Structures are given as C-alpha cells and as structure tokens.
Amino acid sequence: MLFENISVLKEDFTVGNGQYVGVREGKIAYCGAQPPEGDWGERFDGRRALLTPGFVNAHSHAPMVLLRGYAENLPLQRWLNEKVFPFEDRIDANSMYAGTLLAAAEMARFGVCSFTDMYMQIPTMAKAIVESGLKCNLCRGLTVFDGSAYKELSNYTDNIAFLKELDGAGDGRLKIDFCIHGEYTSHPGAVADVAAHAKEAGVHIHVHVSETQSEVQACKQRHGKTPVRYFYDLGLFDQPTTAAHCVWLEEEDFALLKEKGVTVAACPVSNMKLASGFADVPRMLEAGINVALGTDGAASNNNLNLFKDLFLFATLYKGRSGDPTVVTPAQALAAATVNGWRSQGRPDCGMIREGAPADLVVFDLDTPWMYPQTDVINNLVFAAQGSDVRLTMVDGRVIYQDGEYKTIDIEKVKFEVQKGTDAILGVVR
Numbered sequence: 001m002l003f004e005n006i007s008v009l010k011e012d013f014t015v016g017n018g019q020y021v022g023v024r025e026g027k028i029a030y031c032g033a034q035p036p037e038g039d040w041g042e043r044f045d046g047r048r049a050l051l052t053p054g055f056v057n058a059h060s061h062a063p064m065v066l067l068r069g070y071a072e073n074l075p076l077q078r079w080l081n082e083k084v085f086p087f088e089d090r091i092d093a094n095s096m097y098a099g100t101l102l103a104a105a106e107m108a109r110f111g112v113c114s115f116t117d118m119y120m121q122i123p124t125m126a127k128a129i130v131e132s133g134l135k136c137n138l139c140r141g142l143t144v145f146d147g148s149a150y151k152e153l154s155n156y157t158d159n160i161a162f163l164k165e166l167d168g169a170g171d172g173r174l175k176i177d178f179c180i181h182g183e184y185t186s187h188p189g190a191v192a193d194v195a196a197h198a199k200e201a202g203v204h205i206h207v208h209v210s211e212t213q214s215e216v217q218a219c220k221q222r223h224g225k226t227p228v229r230y231f232y233d234l235g236l237f238d239q240p241t242t243a244a245h246c247v248w249l250e251e252e253d254f255a256l257l258k259e260k261g262v263t264v265a266a267c268p269v270s271n272m273k274l275a276s277g278f279a280d281v282p283r284m285l286e287a288g289i290n291v292a293l294g295t296d297g298a299a300s301n302n303n304l305n306l307f308k309d310l311f312l313f314a315t316l317y318k319g320r321s322g323d324p325t326v327v328t329p330a331q332a333l334a335a336a337t338v339n340g341w342r343s344q345g346r347p348d349c350g351m352i353r354e355g356a357p358a359d360l361v362v363f364d365l366d367t368p369w370m371y372p373q374t375d376v377i378n379n380l381v382f383a384a385q386g387s388d389v390r391l392t393m394v395d396g397r398v399i400y401q402d403g404e405y406k407t408i409d410i411e412k413v414k415f416e417v418q419k420g421t422d423a424i425l426g427v428v429r
C-alpha cells in the first residue's frame with residue numbers, strides 16, 4: 001500500500017506534511033516527500049489525514065469486555081469479590097474467544113496495534129489474538145494464596161508451558177510474558193521462583209503494583225516494605241517489567257523503578273473510576289522512568305479506547321499538580337506509542353521510518369473538531385476522538401479501515417458475546 005500526500009507524525013512528535021509512505025512485505029519500505037517509483041499496490045489518498053505509528057495498550061485484561069456495564073460503583077474489594085470473581089469463574093471457552101475478539105476489534109478501532117494483557121484461558125485467547133492480527137504480550141495472571149502449595153498450581157506452571165507452545169505465534173506477533181498478579185495475591189517464594197524462571201527464559205514480567213493505598217499499607221504490615229521494594233528484593237524487576245498502576249509510590253520507589261528500567265503502565269481512567277487515586281506521572285517522568293499508557297480491563301474503564309486515557313493522561317496531572325506545563329502532548333504521545341513498544345521488547349516498532357514494521361494508524365483530520373490545523377499535535381492529544389481512526393494496520397496488514405474489519409467477523413463476535421454474557425448473568429445476577 002502507498003499512503004500518498006499524507007501528514008506524518010515524526011519521531012520527534014512534529015508533523016511533516018505532503019509525505020509518501022510505502023509499505024511492502026509487512027515493513028515500511030519508503031518514506032519521503034516525493035512519490036516513489038514502482039508499483040505499490042493499493043493507494044491511500046492521504047489528503048486531510050494523519051499517519052501515526054501504531055498505539056500500544058500497555059495494560060489490559062481483554063476478555064473483561066464481557067463484564068462491561070455489569071459491576072459499577074463499588075469499592076475495589078467488593079467489586080472483585082461480589083461481582084468480578086463469580087462472573088469470571090463462569091466464562092467458558094466460547095465466551096473467552098468471542099470476548100478476546102471483541103476487545104481486539106475495539107482496540108483496532110481506536111488505533112491500538114499491540115497490547116500487554118494479563119488474563120486466563122491463554123490458548124483460547126491466543127487463538128483469537130493471532131486471528132485478529134494484532135500484536136500482544138500475553139500472560140496468565142498468577143495468584144498464589146497458599147504459600148505451601150503454589151508449585152502445584154496449574155497457573156504457576158502454565159506460563160512456562162505457554163512459553164514453549166505459544167511464544168512467537170502469528171509470525172512473532174504474540175509473545176508470552178511471565179506474571180505475578182500483585183503483591184496482595186502473591187507469596188514471596190512464588191515471586192522469587194517466577195523471577196528466577198523469567199531470568200532463565202529471558203522473558204518479560206507483567207505485574208500490578210501499588211494500585212490502592214490500602215494495598216500498600218497491608219504490604220508494609222506484612223513485609224515491612226512497599227510493594228515496589230518487595231518485588232525489587234525478590235528479583236522480579238531483574239527482567240524487563242511492566243508494572244501497572246503505581247498510584248501509591250513512596251519516596252524510594254521512584255529510584256528503584258528507574259534503576260531497574262521498569263515500565264509503569266499508567267491507567268488513569270481505571271484508577272479514577274475505581275477511586276484508587278492518581279499516579280504521580282510528572283514525578284515519574286522527571287525521574288526518567290519509562291511511562292506507558294494502559295486502559296486496564298473494560299470492567300473498570302469501560303472502553304479499550306486508548307484515546308480516552310490519552311486525553312486524561314495529558315490533562316489530569318496538570319490539574320492535580322497545579323502546574324500546566326507537566327505532561328506535554330509529546331510526552332503523552334510517547335507514552336501511548338514508543339514507550340509502550342519499548343516495554344514490550346519490540347524496539348523496532350513505533351516509528352515511521354524505512355525498515356520498521358508497518359504498524360500504522362491513519363486519523364481523519366477533516367472533522368470539525370480538528371480545524372483549524374494550527375497545531376496538529378495539540379489537536380491530536382486535546383481534540384481528537386479515538387473514533388477519528390480511519391485505518392489500523394499491523395505488520396502491513398489492514399485490520400480495520402473506514403468502518404470495516406478485515407480480520408474479524410464483528411457481527412458474529414457481537415452475537416456470541418451477548419449470548420455468552422446472557423448465559424452467565426442468568427446464573428450469577
């Protein structure tokens with residue numbers, strides 16, 4: 001495909017107008033201000049459109065779209081125990097498969113080319129993800145409530161098996177990560193073992209860290225240290241790690257995360273909705289921590305629309321700090337793109353340059369809310385809607401374009417999701 005006469009979001013977060021970008025065999029094969037020679041197949045008229053790198057949802061639980069709108073306005077522990085866990089126990093393979101595809105469709109609709117996900121029934125999810133064509137770092141959520149028996153738990157050994165069976169599926173688009181769900185659902189022995197196995201296998205880690213104030217207080221009572229220090233001391237951060245939330249960090253935590261190169265996946269919408277608080281993102285950026293952006297699950301968001309999070313990410317820390325200069329539009333866009341790619345161990349993705357994988361998104365610039373085009377970057381962060389996405393491409397393959405899904409039978413998926421959810425709610429409501 002050849003994108004002709006299109007505006008391009010460049011690596012320094014400025015915009016180049018009137019550009020030509022050619023895609024061949026899954027890669028960006030040409031970038032320039034002149035039309036390239038040769039036959040590029042399909043042509044995309046890029047006038048009044050913006051080509052950006054693919055966006056990355058750095059923390060999600062994709063099949064939780066099944067719980068959208070079901071459990072609202074409850075504190076976290078009651079939300080989990082009374083609503084989320086009983087529902088999740090009843091998700092069968094059909095619903096897990098359809099839910100994963102629905103999530104992939106929603107993410108692609110909003111320009112997400114890759115996501116970092118923690119959930120369950122991983123082979124079923126993997127099948128759906130590979131079919132969707134999206135990229136994903138996937139792990140089985142590991143919870144260990146009984147310290148003596150964790151080695152027999154299937155979800156402890158599962159990720160090791162999945163690494164052998166599923167890592168690299170879909171021409172390398174699917175990667176398997178290792179996981180600890182969180183400090184409050186873990187046991188130190190299990191954390192140390194997962195850390196050791198991750199090091200041996202050279203894989204990434206996905207973990208929830210310091211999401212709520214009560215979680216941090218309970219951790220300090222149990223272990224005499226913060227969750228960040230707990231995981232640090234057990235060696236979990238010795239491998240590249242994505243730590244979701246990090247809302248309630250303490251003084252020393254910032255330096256520990258920076259030292260280990262941990263990526264913080266900020267989830268501002270989910271944290272607000274569950275009344276967990278606000279991560280100190282300005283301080284993280286100042287400390288040089290790699291901050292990426294995540295939606296979390298649709299039970300607490302309620303979308304997988306990264307643009308909703310991007311807008312909040314770019315505005316709420318100004319309001320919280322009283323300083324309108326914190327979190328610039330460029331920093332917000334970096335969090336939603338290149339920082340997420342880096343966190344997934346896909347460092348060649350997230351930029352529009354020759355040789356890079358063609359993970360690309362086209363935005364409509366011709367909507368009323370994108371005029372005048374005084375500063376397209378400011379418009380993109382503060383004025384654009386996720387639904388302004390016209391095209392989402394992963395490894396050169398179009399996933400979504402102008403109302404049409406190319407890899408997902410969306411009507412069938414919607415039908416299956418409704419049917420599966422109705423069946424579960426017939427039992428648990």
Ligand code: NI
Nearest residue numbers: 208244296297
């Ligand atoms: Ni989460």
